[in-house]
Each structure stands twice: as C-alpha cells, then as structure tokens.
Amino acid sequence: MAPRLPRPHRFDVYVAAGGLLGGVLLAWLGLGTRSRDYPLTLFxxxxxxxxxxxxxxxxxxxxRTAPRAALLTGTAAICADQVTQGSLATVLMFTDLVYAAVLYGPPASARRIPWITGLLTVAATLVPFAVWRVPEALLIGVVTGIVAFGPAATGWIVRDHRDAAAAAGLRAEQTALLAEMDRVQAVTAERARTARDLHDLVAGHLSAIALHSTAALSIDEPGTSKEALTVIRENSVAGLAEMRRLIGILREAGGGEQEPTAAPTLAGLPALIDSARANGLGVDLEPETEGGGPAAAGPGKVPAPVELAAYRIVQESLTNALKHARPGRVxxxxVRRDGVLDVRVTSPYGDRAGPSVPGSGAGLTGMRERAALLGGTFAAGPDGSLWTVHATLPLSPPHHLSPLSTPSPPSEGASE
Incomplete structure (x- = not known):
C-alpha cells in the first residue's frame, strides 16, 4: 500500500489557488513580464x-510538507518561465517557495539557501556587467536579489526569531517546573518540620498521661490514684500549652501579629530534667552540663541551631525512656570537644514490667533527621543492659542548612 501524502495546509491551498487564478487572469489580459521580441522567448x-x-x-x-522538493521543482518551473513571455504570478509564487524552504525546511537547508542565493545574486550582478559593460546589466543582479536572496534572508530572520521564541518558551516551562518542584519540596519540608515539632512538644506529656492513667486504673489505692491524677493534670495543662504555642507559631507564619516564641536552648535542660522527674523518671544530668554547661554565654557559645537540635534530642530520648525503659536511672x-557537641542519653534496657506505651518510630526518625540537617551523626540502640542514644552535632554546621528544614526521609525508618 502506497504511503499517503501529507495533507496541505489550508493557507497553502489559498496561496496556490490565488496565484493560479491571478496568473490565468494576467495571461487572459495578455500581461507578461517580457516583450515578444525578448531574445530568450521561445514560446x-x-x-x-x-x-x-x-x-x-x-x-x-x-x-510546508515538502519545502525542499517544492523549491527544486519551482526552480525548474521559473527557469522554464524564462523562455516564455513570463508571468508575474509565477515569480511571486517562486519567491514564496524560497521563503518557505528556509522557514520550514531542515536546519541544514535553511543555512545553505541564503548563501546559495547570495552567491547567485553576486554572480548575476558581476557576470552580465563584465560581459556587456553597460549599467543596465546590473539590473539582472538586482532582480535576482529581489526574487531569490531577499526571500531567503527574510525566511532566515523569521526562523531565527521563531526558534528564539520557542527556546524562551521552553525555558519558561522549565522555570515553572522548577518553581513547582521547589514549592512541593518546601511544602513537604514544612509538613515534616511541623510533624517533628508536634511530636517533640506533645509526645512526652501524652506518654506521661498514658502511663499514669494506666497506673491509676490498675492500683486501687486512693493515694496512688490522687498522685497519678495530679501528674496527669499537670501534663495535660503543659501539653495544652505546648499545643497552643505551636498553633500560634503556625498562625504567625500565616500573617498573625503574635511575637515569635523563643526556641528552647540548652539552658532549659534543668527544667526539662525536672519535668521528667516529676513524671516519675529518675534522671541524672552529668555535672559538666549542669547550669547550662555548653550553652553558657561566652566566646564558645553553642550556635542556636545546634542548641535546638540537642535540646530536642534529649527531650525525645527522655520521652522514649519514660515509655519503654525498665526502672532505673537515666x-x-x-560534652563539647573537637568542634562537636556530643549528646548521649542512656537508660535501662530490657523487658518492662509495668505499663508501657506503644511507639511509632517517629521519634528516632526525627532525631536522626535533626542530626543529619546539621551534618552530624546519630545512633540509637541497645548496648548491653543500656539503651544508648548518641548524637554528634558539629558546632559549625553547614550554612545552607536550617534547623527548621528537613532532609529526605531515611530509607529505613527506625522503631521508637
């Protein structure tokens, strides 16, 4: 089966019909481009x-569909037109074929045709003048330039502008795509940060509520139940306050007028330890960290992003110890040394006899992300009879990293 020829464009049909009808009209009126006594007129x-x-x-x-073949055939037709009285319609359609061959043809043809027509124009100008030595001979080159080189140059200019516009459109699409990718990444990072902060702020209070409520239900002693309810109430109030603070931060990001809430620092570790002790957890803060230790003011002050990450890691470690650790000291x-802040939290490891709270793995994942954001390391796992959480945070974190952004989630989530 023979291949189907491409259907011509509607505008091309109009051009062909208009040129044909115009040429027929000129022939009927007897109007040609040359006189009857022109020496090359054979018909x-x-x-x-x-x-x-x-x-x-x-x-x-x-x-449009076959510009090179159309130009070659049209060149043969314009040459045949030279041995007749000539038709202005044929000449005009030939100039359009030259223009279309440059505009719609392959890039190689589009580059060659202007050069070829330019050389023909120069030859048509110099050769007749050298032979006949009359100024009128220069008109042959002028006509050749108008019929051949002019349309070719115009087609090249239009094609160059069209290619530039297409390249600009492609760059605009790529820029829009990159902007959309940045927006999606920013939204994802903000959601991850909000989830991490929500977990760090509330999980400890909810864990204490769950443990003490379980103890109050399992032990039928008024004193124990009252003590448990007191702890439950304190953690409920504290958790509600933390939730309100987080909601205030989110509203502030949306254009609220509230003052920004100060991020926790290592100077607040004693208060955090006291809160954990009030929840029934035995915690020892080693002497070198008492009174703020690494966070103390002075020339060696710990950077704010590192302080925040260290505080959250300790906070989450105490929450995990409250939920999962055996009775014992935490x-x-x-310790600050060799340009890093070393954070280590140990708790008794083994089967828990009392009530426990199930974990989801979000806590360890959040701690690992916080360390990775600052270019540090994180490890958590059993070490004999102890569960050890160990993080090293560089005191000079990469400048392009922010403690509020989030990296890509790890391929393997840890269990909390």
Missing amino acids: DGPWPVLVPLCVTACCELAR TVAL
Missing part, C-alpha cells in the same frame, strides 16, 4: 506561461 503568446504557472502553483501546496550527658 510566443500569452498561454505558454500557464505550464510553469500550474507547476509553481502545485509546488505551493507542498511549501543519664544525660552533653
């Missing part, structure tokens, strides 16, 4: 011009 009369006219009109139908140690 006298107005009607022989219709043959190259019809061929050129047919070439116009393929000016040790918190923060």
Whole structure:
C-alpha cells in the first residue's frame, strides 16, 4: 500500500489557488513580464506561461510538507518561465517557495539557501556587467536579489526569531517546573518540620498521661490514684500549652501579629530534667552540663541551631525512656570537644514490667533527621543492659542548612 501524502495546509491551498487564478487572469489580459521580441522567448503568446504557472502553483501546496522538493521543482518551473513571455504570478509564487524552504525546511537547508542565493545574486550582478559593460546589466543582479536572496534572508530572520521564541518558551516551562518542584519540596519540608515539632512538644506529656492513667486504673489505692491524677493534670495543662504555642507559631507564619516564641536552648535542660522527674523518671544530668554547661554565654557559645537540635534530642530520648525503659536511672550527658557537641542519653534496657506505651518510630526518625540537617551523626540502640542514644552535632554546621528544614526521609525508618 502506497504511503499517503501529507495533507496541505489550508493557507497553502489559498496561496496556490490565488496565484493560479491571478496568473490565468494576467495571461487572459495578455500581461507578461517580457516583450515578444525578448531574445530568450521561445514560446510566443500569452498561454505558454500557464505550464510553469500550474507547476509553481502545485509546488505551493507542498511549501510546508515538502519545502525542499517544492523549491527544486519551482526552480525548474521559473527557469522554464524564462523562455516564455513570463508571468508575474509565477515569480511571486517562486519567491514564496524560497521563503518557505528556509522557514520550514531542515536546519541544514535553511543555512545553505541564503548563501546559495547570495552567491547567485553576486554572480548575476558581476557576470552580465563584465560581459556587456553597460549599467543596465546590473539590473539582472538586482532582480535576482529581489526574487531569490531577499526571500531567503527574510525566511532566515523569521526562523531565527521563531526558534528564539520557542527556546524562551521552553525555558519558561522549565522555570515553572522548577518553581513547582521547589514549592512541593518546601511544602513537604514544612509538613515534616511541623510533624517533628508536634511530636517533640506533645509526645512526652501524652506518654506521661498514658502511663499514669494506666497506673491509676490498675492500683486501687486512693493515694496512688490522687498522685497519678495530679501528674496527669499537670501534663495535660503543659501539653495544652505546648499545643497552643505551636498553633500560634503556625498562625504567625500565616500573617498573625503574635511575637515569635523563643526556641528552647540548652539552658532549659534543668527544667526539662525536672519535668521528667516529676513524671516519675529518675534522671541524672552529668555535672559538666549542669547550669547550662555548653550553652553558657561566652566566646564558645553553642550556635542556636545546634542548641535546638540537642535540646530536642534529649527531650525525645527522655520521652522514649519514660515509655519503654525498665526502672532505673537515666543519664544525660552533653560534652563539647573537637568542634562537636556530643549528646548521649542512656537508660535501662530490657523487658518492662509495668505499663508501657506503644511507639511509632517517629521519634528516632526525627532525631536522626535533626542530626543529619546539621551534618552530624546519630545512633540509637541497645548496648548491653543500656539503651544508648548518641548524637554528634558539629558546632559549625553547614550554612545552607536550617534547623527548621528537613532532609529526605531515611530509607529505613527506625522503631521508637
């Protein structure tokens, strides 16, 4: 089965029909481009011009779909038109074929045609003048330039502008795509940060509520129940306050007028330890961290992002110890050495006899993310009879990292 020829564009059909009808009208009126006594005229009369006219009109139908073939055939037709009285319609359609071959043809043809027509124009100007030595001979080059080189140069200019516009459109699409990717990443990072902060702020209070409520239900002693309810109430109030603070921060990001809430620092570790002790957890803060230790003011002050990450890691470690650790002492140690802040929290490891709270793994994941954001390391796991959480945080974290942003989630989530 023979391949189907591409359908000509509607505008090309209009151009071909208009050129053909115009040429027929000129032939009927007897109007040609040359006189009857022109030396190259081999076919006298107005009607022989219709043959190259019809061929050129047919070439116009393929000016977009097959521009090179149309130009080659049209060149043969314009040459045949030279041995007749000539038709202005044939010449005009040929100039359009040159223009279309540059505009719609392959890039190689678009580059060559202006050079070829330019050389032909120069030759048509110099050769006749050298032979005949009359100024009128220069008109041959002028006509050749108007018919061939002019349309080719115009087509090249239009094609160059069209390619530039297409490249600009592509760059705009790529910029929009990158902007959308940045927006999605920013939204994802903000959601991860909010989830991490929500977990760090509330999980400890809710864990204490769950443990003490379980103890109050399992032990039928008024004193114990009252003590448990007191702890439950204190943690409920504290958790509600933390939730309100977080909601205030989120509203502030949306355009509220509230003053920003100060981020926790290592100077607040004693208060955090006291809160854990009030929840029934035995915690020892090693001497070198008492009174603020690494966070104390002075030339060696710990950067704020590192302080926040260390505080949250200790806070989450105490929450995990409250939920999962066996009875015993929990040790918190923060030591600054060799350009890093070393955070270590140990708690008794093993089967828990009393009530426990199930974990989801979000806590360890959040601690690992906080350390990774600052270019540090994090490890958590059993070490003999102890469960050890160990993080090293560089005191000079990368400047392009923010403690409020989030990296890509780890491929393997840890269990809390």
